Amino acid sequence: MNQIVFPTAFDGALRHPASFFGAERSERIEATAIDVALLHSWQALDGRSGEANIFDESRVLPAALAHCDPRGMAELFLLWEGAPRASQLIGLMPLSLERRYGARPLPHWQNWLHPNAFLGNPLIAPGRERVFWQALLAELDIAPGAGLFFHLNGVALGGPVAEALLSVCADERRRCDVVCRHQRAFLRSDLTAKAYYEQAVRPKKRKELRRQKRRLEELGRLDFERSDGSQGLEEWIDAFLALEAAGWKGQGQSALGSQDSTRALFHDMLGAMARDGRLELLSFSFESAPIAMLVNLRSGDGVFSFKTAFDESFARFSPGVLLQIENYALLDRPGFGWADSCAAPDHPMIDSLWTERRAIGRVSVAIGGAARRLAFAGLRKAEDWMAARGGDRA
Known part of the structure; x- marks a missing residue:
């Protein structure tokens, strides 16, 4: 079986230079820029993330990027306490600029997921959820490309990560809609x-x-x-x-x-x-x-x-x-503490054995200036109209 070997240098793979956000610094990098220093910081974040997500951890996500992203579309958004790789990593999320939104040719940013990743939460150090979302949304506001909005798939609703996103968007008067939700079996x-x-x-x-x-x-x-x-x-x-x-x-x-x-x-x-x-x-x-x-x-x-x-x-x-x-x-x-079934909603077997439920949703968020936000508002109006008529959302 082939072994995954990570480079020890950037090799020109920095997608966006580090930017300041208060004392924190953020950056976006290609998956090929995952090096030993980043992995060390990433592993430390694995162990102290406020809301666990095995699919974004350092033991799992690099392999998923290597095997399930052959076109190299995904990148990592990283938030550091200070200088990148010379301070604590306090937040991480895989991102991609998608060209289609369901059946529609609508470019947008979203958290990168593969079909066998059953949770889309970023890894964030406890208590740093708000600053993470503030930094990420500020980054997407100015990111080059044609991304109309930010779409977050497979997020656990009601937890500190999702609640912080809703709170930040409310404070910034940024539209943020839960466009789909379902319940899946949970054990606690x-x-x-x-x-x-x-x-x-x-x-x-x-x-x-x-x-x-x-x-x-x-x-x-x-x-x-x-x-x-x-x-x-x-x-x-x-x-x-x-x-x-x-x-x-x-x-x-x-x-x-x-x-x-x-x-x-x-x-x-x-x-x-x-x-x-x-x-x-x-x-x-x-x-x-x-x-x-x-x-x-x-x-x-x-x-x-x-x-x-x-x-x-x-x-x-x-x-x-x-x-x-x-x-x-x-x-x-x-x-x-708990177990997530990773099952589809209304699963006939596990739903009858695990009686607790975890709410999972998709969230769409406005980014950019007035023109993009106006276009996003139009899209959401059309989606709501389709939903009212019984049509499928993206």
Whole structure:
């Protein structure tokens, strides 16, 4: 497997020179300008970000940029306490200037995401959310190019990051609209794993699940395994990719193994998280063949339940649900705070097991001078009109 090697010099990759914002300094750089000094500061920010986002962390995002941005469209916005690379990094977000907004040819700035990144929050040191948004929006106001507005995808609504953005925009009289929102399954409780399971799942359903597991055990050997990936990781990854590819995702070419880029990203992500001691792998095997597998990624006191797959030929035994019952053990761990399912809204399986919800939204923000803000207001009026008529938003 190819190793990602980061350059140790800029090689002309600075997109925008550092600019002052109070005592802080911001800059925009190309992904090729990620060097050892930046990675060191980035890793420090990973550990103290006020609102965790595994997909922007230094163990994950560089690999995503390497594998999922072949045209080099993405860049990093960085906010430093003082001089870049000679002071603390207090904020980071991947950005891209997109040429289309849904089906419309409307250039705009947005946080860069790939299809397997399930949260779009920037990494920001706690208490610095307002200054981060002030600096970023000021940068986009004067950024060269034809970006009409700033669009933030996949942000967790109601948290300090989103609330600070809304507050800054209100103070600056800058239009900021939540244009779409949904809820996804979330796990956060003071209950033990056993008590939570009994509260979340009806007695009749629990009885049925016990029957399904017994039936499987009567038919053959059923083994459960929990691993940190320190041994046999490559074999586990290959088994997961094969299991996922055998199901509906493989048929629809959306499985991780369907594309070389996502296959390589999965290998790199799990390898980096295993080396950092923040990977958890769960699996059920029947007669030594995996029938349900799950990947958890830890960040601070949180867990991102990143990927799961199950053998659809065993669907009558609910192997994916049986594996999630084992995953309730998260609740019994010291220091555990929450888990994000990373699931689609209204997911028929996880929504019935995790009773809390996390609000995820898309936010559009006005940038630039009077002309761009007027054009943005017209766009939002058209979107609201379409929504009122039952049409799709971008």
